[in-house]
Amino acid sequence: MTKPRRRQAGEGGISEYPTKSGVRYLIKYGYTREDGSRGTVLKRGFPTRKAAAEELRARLTSVDRGSHVAPNRVTVDEHFTVWLAGLRKQPSTVASYSKNVRLHVVPYLGALRLDQLTGSRLTRLYRQLESEGRADGSGGLSPRTVRYIHTIVHSGLSAAVRDGLVAQNAADKADPPSAKAAASPEMQFWTAPELRAFLEHRRRVNDELLPAWHLISYTGMRRGEALALRWGDVDLDAARLSVRRGVTVVKNKGQGQQVLVGITKTPHSRRTVDLDANTVAMLRAYKAARGLISLSLARDDALILGDVDGRVRHPERFSRRWDTAVRQAMGASSDIELPKIRLHDLRHTHATLLLASNVPVKVVSERLGHANATITLGTYAHVMPGMQAEAAAKFGALMTEGAS
Incomplete structure (x- = not known):
């Protein structure tokens, strides 16, 4: 009977640790930074060894494929500030994007790390903006405005993916107002x-x-x-x-x-x-x-x-x-x-x-x-x-x- 192969250095491992709620599992694995030095990631909180093993396999696969996202603590506010400052669009467009991020994104999500954003969190934000999003406190924003905010958020998070700050765009999994709900008001015209x-x-x-x-x-x-x-x-x-x-x-x-x-x-x-x-x-x-x-x-x-x-x-x-x-x-x-x-x-x-x-x-x-x-x-x-x-x-x- 052959013995199970021991993990090689850098392949990662799984450990258990006690908590008040019972045993939890953590994963640990290594990766190579952009400057060539080695880094280590430790991620806790898995309820079962199976869940930890699945996550470890996924992380090691991303390391092998070169798509691994190095751990960072960049917040939504920090990222969007840098992204807006370098945006190559018309000044009026940049001003509009900046205003909407400042009024309708940062107050709700700005303190979160980028990797904490999820489609569900964004969907909840959009619903909140529709019910009480006006800056003057007089009610909600129109579906058209909320969909526009979603477009801004999606574009900003796409830049975060390109920059290697997150592995995927959370806005892809969000549920903004539909195009039909956000359609322009019916146009008027003269004969x-x-x-x-x-x-x-x-x-x-x-x-x-x-x-x-x-x-x-x-x-x-x-x-x-x-x-x-x-x-x-x-x-x-x-x-x-x-x-x-x-x-x-x-x-x-x-x-x-x-x-x-x-x-x-x-x-x-x-x-x-x-x-x-x-x-x-x-x-x-x-x-x-x-x-x-x-x-x-x-x-x-x-x-x-x-x-x-x-x-x-x-x-x-x-x-x-x-x-x-x-x-x-x-x-x-x-x-x-x-x-x-x-x-x-x-x-x-x-x-x-x-x-x-x-x-x-x-x-x-x-x-x-x-x-x-x-x-x-x-x-x-x-x-x-x-x-x-x-x-x-x-x-x-x-x-x-x-x-x-």
């Missing part, structure tokens, strides 16, 4: 007569921002893209403009607000948008009027929608000006009852009217700067039923032509 009525009202009251409302509604540009547009980005002879930059607001705790102009967030957002004759005429007249105020306001490097001093407008104040304009138009229109919409809904209005007029989805997608037409289809599915009915009728007519 063509409603948009015409609004623009006509703003023309009658001599709204200084009428060119802005016209430009956004006729091109489908985002708010920040329109505010960053310069005269050099527009070719009035060719009737087109180039979207290259965007304006964002960055809010960092203790630093106030910053309004920044930078390149658009994605390559797809950088695009060329063709202009109709009406918009070209409006821009020519507006540029001439700006030049009468100051020649500097009509130079190629001047912001088209800047204030009278040529400075970039604050995006949030710009949106408040829109809200005021809509309220005034709603109260003044007697022929058409205007529904209240957000400034971003002008972009939705532009897309919806084009799609309802049978403009190809790919063309609309390119005007909006979507990554692909699938995004456009998913966003504006509300337009499709009527278009499909029309397509069915047209196909039916083709099949009955010439039939006896």
Whole structure:
């Protein structure tokens, strides 16, 4: 009968030790650190020798495969602080991530070691945020916000896995609000007569921002893209403009607000948008009027929608000006009852009217700067039923032509 092979040095071992609750088991094994020196891990608390043996086998396998995670005491707070400081994203995105981590992650999980995070712990956090997560104590966060926080946590923990701080991403096993529950609020949009009525009202009251409302509604540009547009980005002879930059607001705790102009967030957002004759005429007249105020306001490097001093407008104040304009138009229109919409809904209005007029989805997608037409289809599915009915009728007519 052969004797059982003794464990070699470094292969690890199992020992038992007494506790008030009875016998418990510990495992001990060695590994090689990144600098070549040897380290030892001791892990206690296993209720049975079998459980300890299973864990030891798993740990030794990870050592053999080079996927072993060296013991560390890095906390959630410490890791996310370092991760956010080195994040290569737009300043507004980093500020948003930092705010959500500071308000909604660190107070609940910050003191935990990274290896103490589990999917269940994260799921419990998400449920707590939905019921009482508002920083002002007035209730819970929306499913959309909580899902966004989950996205941030998942990204941060992925970095921890890459850095060898943990073996797996606990967020993979968490249960955040579903995509359906976190869907955007139902969009609103105006019909063509409603948009015409609004623009006509703003023309009658001599709204200084009428060119802005016209430009956004006729091109489908985002708010920040329109505010960053310069005269050099527009070719009035060719009737087109180039979207290259965007304006964002960055809010960092203790630093106030910053309004920044930078390149658009994605390559797809950088695009060329063709202009109709009406918009070209409006821009020519507006540029001439700006030049009468100051020649500097009509130079190629001047912001088209800047204030009278040529400075970039604050995006949030710009949106408040829109809200005021809509309220005034709603109260003044007697022929058409205007529904209240957000400034971003002008972009939705532009897309919806084009799609309802049978403009190809790919063309609309390119005007909006979507990554692909699938995004456009998913966003504006509300337009499709009527278009499909029309397509069915047209196909039916083709099949009955010439039939006896």
